[in-house]
Each structure stands twice: as structure tokens, then as C-alpha cells.
Amino acid sequence: MIRSSLSRALAGAILLATGVPASPVFSQSNxxxxxxxxxxxxxxxxxxxxxxxxxxxxxxxxxxxxxxxxxxxxxxxxxxxxxxxxxxxxxxxxxxxxxxxxxxxxxxxxxPLSWITAPLWIAPLLLLALGIFIARRSFRRRRAQ
Missing domain, CATH: 1.10.8.640 (Cytochrome C biogenesis protein)
Structure with missing residues (x-):
């Protein structure tokens, strides 16, 4: 068991040293x-x-x-x-x-809504409000011309 862990670590070190990207084979166990x-x-x-x-x-x-x-x-x-x-x-x-x-x-x-996740919940509402504001302003300018 220790031997297989060492051989995996050695293989990973060789791949990193040679610049070869790691293969998905190393991400799954047997x-x-x-x-x-x-x-x-x-x-x-x-x-x-x-x-x-x-x-x-x-x-x-x-x-x-x-x-x-x-x-x-x-x-x-x-x-x-x-x-x-x-x-x-x-x-x-x-x-x-x-x-x-x-x-x-x-x-x-x-x-869940918490202080940490609040930006995730509030950002879409703020972006929607900003979009409505820009659209109204654009329509008002076109009507005024």
C-alpha cells in the first residue's frame, strides 16, 4: 500500500517535472x-x-x-x-x-440566505433595477427628441 502511494507520488512528480499535464487516471482510485x-x-x-x-x-x-x-x-x-x-x-x-x-x-x-451569500441573492435584483433604469432613461431621451 505504501509502495503504490510512493509510486503514484513519484509518477506525479515526474509528470510535473516534465511539464506533461496530469491525466484523469490519477484522479480516480481503483x-x-x-x-x-x-x-x-x-x-x-x-x-x-x-x-x-x-x-x-x-x-x-x-x-x-x-x-x-x-x-x-x-x-x-x-x-x-x-x-x-x-x-x-x-x-x-x-x-x-x-x-x-x-x-x-x-x-x-x-x-441559504446569509451574510456570506447575500451578494448572490441581491446582485440579480440590482442588475435588473439598473437595466430598468437605463431602459427608461433611454426611452425618455428618444421621446424628447
Whole structure:
């Protein structure tokens, strides 16, 4: 085990030293996917709840995909975790809160309103108001001419 870690580190160092970009091969491990990563729950209602929640959660590796769409190993682990907890009777909201507590607000596509995320919520409103102001001003100038 130590030998394989050393050989991976040595291979990474050689690639960095030679200027060759790192391959995706080094980003995935050799372990099999989690049991429920690619298997649906037997209960269709629970699977529907799991799917809805997985669409709301961001893959921390891909960053542009939900964990439902991502093939990254971590997304598979998160899908398995969501399905396991829903099968155990935990509510999707409780699972979502636990993941936010563990990984931060970034894990969700719908971050809660707080002082840190306030610019994300306020910026679209300010830009809309600015657009309306500019449009009204432009229309008034055209009417005056």
C-alpha cells in the first residue's frame, strides 16, 4: 500500500517535472463504486426523493454538474450516501443540511440566505433595477427628441 502511494507520488512528480499535464487516471482510485452509487432504491417513492435531492446537490469534483449527473467517484459516494439515508428514513431536508454542514454552502445549487451569500441573492435584483433604469432613461431621451 505504501509502495503504490510512493509510486503514484513519484509518477506525479515526474509528470510535473516534465511539464506533461496530469491525466484523469490519477484522479480516480481503483476501488469499486459504492453499493448504491448506481443502483436505485427498491421503493419508487424513496428513489424519487433521492433523485430530487441529488439534482439539488453539486458535485464537488466536477463543480458544474449535480451529483445525479456526474460520474466522479465522490459524486457516486454522495449518491450512495443520499440513498442510504433516505432508505433509513431520514428526510431529504435533514440530509441536505448535513451535507451543507459538512461541505459548506457550495454543495447546494440553492444556497441559504446569509451574510456570506447575500451578494448572490441581491446582485440579480440590482442588475435588473439598473437595466430598468437605463431602459427608461433611454426611452425618455428618444421621446424628447
Amino acid at each position: 476501488r469499486p463504486p459504492a453499493e448504491l452509487a448506481y443502483t436505485q432504491l427498491a421503493d419508487p417513492d424513496q428513489e424519487a426523493q433521492a433523485q430530487l435531492l441529488m439534482e439539488e446537490l453539486r458535485c464537488l469534483v466536477c463543480q458544474g454538474q449535480s451529483i445525479a449527473d456526474s460520474d466522479a467517484e465522490m459524486a457516486g459516494d454522495m449518491r450512495a450516501l443520499v440513498r442510504e439515508r433516505i432508505a433509513a428514513g431520514e428526510s431529504p431536508q435533514a440530509i441536505r443540511e448535513w451535507l451543507i454542514e459538512r461541505y459548506g454552502d457550495y454543495v447546494t445549487y440553492d444556497p
